[in-house]
Amino acid sequence: MLQPGQQVHFRRESDGRLLKGTIVEQMKTGWIVKGSRTATKITPPVHILQTDDIVTDHVKHRDRAPVLETGHGNSLCVPVTESLRRRDVAAFRLGLTETQVLQAAVMIELRKRALCSLACSNRIRKADFDYDELNSEYVVATLAALRATSSSATDQDIQEFKRHLAGETTDSRIMMQIGRTSRTATIRYLKRRTEYHHQHVDISDYSDRLTA
Secondary structure (H helix, E strand, C coil), X not given: CCCCCCXXXXXXXXXXXXXXXXXXXXECCEEEEEECCCCCCCCCCEXXXXXXXXXXXXXXXXXXXXXXXXXXXXXXXXXXXXXXXXXXXXXXXXXXXXXXXXXXXXXXHHHHHHHHHHHHHCCCCCCCHHHHHHHHXXXXXXXXXXXXXXXXXXXXXXXXXXXXXXXXXXXXXXXXXXXXXXXXXXXXXXXXXXXXXXXXXXXXXHHHHHHC
């Protein structure tokens, strides 16, 4: 319900963007709204508007909660729009799709070694559902790290990474960063998993142990 003194935004057909104003009073044909001062208009303009021209639920861009990608650590939690931008920049600079990067032999070998080590130390078998979850977390973290590093790396590091993916070199700063970030994010997932199990242990589990 609109009321005098209420702060609103409005847009008429002739307006290119939303404008701010304050409702002065209601008329039979609409509303009298006093606009805001501008750089070219010291005296606030007065408008007669229809109800359909007035917007009351506008949220400022800076106040909108960003949609974040989650699941791979705070350092890699970025707005989805930013993540997609990084993906496009990385693909352009590398000349490769993310699928091509993930399917590179060196990338597959890196993931296998990391997952084997983490699964073994946490008593997870490859046949377990938890192993699939572990693999999923690692891949998601790898993609996020790939986007973050490849979109901001130097041209020299990009060329070094491409040669590394092709098996021409054994070292790559970008690969080291991806491996370290992916492993750290997966370890963080394992810690959350352990904490969850500790908080949701059924008392019957203890009973089973006593009767074993």
